[in-house]
Amino acid sequence: MTPPVHIGIIMDGNNRWARQRLLPREAGHRAGVESIRRVAEACETAGVRVLTVYGFSTENWARPSDEVAFLMQLFEETIPREVPELAERGIELRFSGRIEELSPSLQQLMRDANLKTRDNAHAVLNIAVNYGGRSEIVDAIRAMARAGADLRTLDEAAVSDFLYTQGLPDPDLIIRTAGEMRLSNFLLWQSAYAEFYSTPTLWPDFGEADLEQALVAYQSRVRRFGARPEEEVSHRARQVNG
Ligand code: IPE
Ligand code: IPE
Numbered sequence: 001m002t003p004p005v006h007i008g009i010i011m012d013g014n015n016r017w018a019r020q021r022l023l024p025r026e027a028g029h030r031a032g033v034e035s036i037r038r039v040a041e042a043c044e045t046a047g048v049r050v051l052t053v054y055g056f057s058t059e060n061w062a063r064p065s066d067e068v069a070f071l072m073q074l075f076e077e078t079i080p081r082e083v084p085e086l087a088e089r090g091i092e093l094r095f096s097g098r099i100e101e102l103s104p105s106l107q108q109l110m111r112d113a114n115l116k117t118r119d120n121a122h123a124v125l126n127i128a129v130n131y132g133g134r135s136e137i138v139d140a141i142r143a144m145a146r147a148g149a150d151l152r153t154l155d156e157a158a159v160s161d162f163l164y165t166q167g168l169p170d171p172d173l174i175i176r177t178a179g180e181m182r183l184s185n186f187l188l189w190q191s192a193y194a195e196f197y198s199t200p201t202l203w204p205d206f207g208e209a210d211l212e213q214a215l216v217a218y219q220s221r222v223r224r225f226g227a228r229p230e231e232e233v234s235h236r237a238r239q240v241n242g
């Protein structure tokens with residue numbers, strides 16, 4: 001069973017999880033961080049090389065300011081706390097999004113975290129923060145213009161090279177928790193041919209068994225990439241050749 005090389009997760013349902021327990025929203029977000037830890041480990045065990053988790057979208061600034069402030073604070077607390085162990089396990093911590101719009105202290109923590117984890121890395125934990133698929137494409141176009149790229153001869157590989165995810169393979173599987181069936185501006189370019197899996201499980205409850213279920217579902221998918229599936233091609237060949 002070959003696992004997906006890259007999994008993207010739209011971690012949703014922190015708030016619903018807290019509400020069900022009559023807990024403040026913050027408790028849901030904190031429990032969500034614990035899930036990232038657990039799921040990142042389970043992905044590593046399963047042989048997944050890249051895990052991208054959607055931590056904060058460009059649209060999430062529209063939330064109440066105390067919730068936004070809490071989430072930023074949670075990033076500030078969590079990143080330095082997790083770095084030593086990630087470095088030890090050979091996991092590179094990357095960040096994708098409009099990082100330059102975050103507070104200078106958070107930007108510094110993110111740069112440090114990447115510097116400390118990027119050598120000898122065999123796996124990548126990529127956190128999408130202030131991330132939007134559309135702004136990523138806009139940023140790529142701006143960066144190409146700045147680099148003086150010739151837009152008349154542009155190809156898909158060149159665009160991919162200007163995205164935040166530069167150097168990472170496209171995701172094979174996108175998981176969304178809490179039952180929603182939308183992309184919410186996540187990895188729009190990169191997930192052109194990803195398999196989509198949605199589970200009703202709320203993100204703070206998502207664990208190893210849920211990941212296993214998603215992987216089993218993924219294994220049962222036939223990825224055609226627009227072509228005829230293998231079996232059908234060989235069946236037709238048999239018919240034609242007698
Ligand atoms: C996901 O949980 C976390 C973020 C978007 C930061 P939500 O906070 O969206 O939880 P629900 O979807 O309202 O339950
Ligand atoms: C998507 O979740 C963003 C993140 C997981 C960070 P949202 O809860 O913000 O998405 P919508 O608003 O339900 O589409």
Ligand code: MG
Binds near residue numbers: 012014
């Ligand atoms: Mg939500």
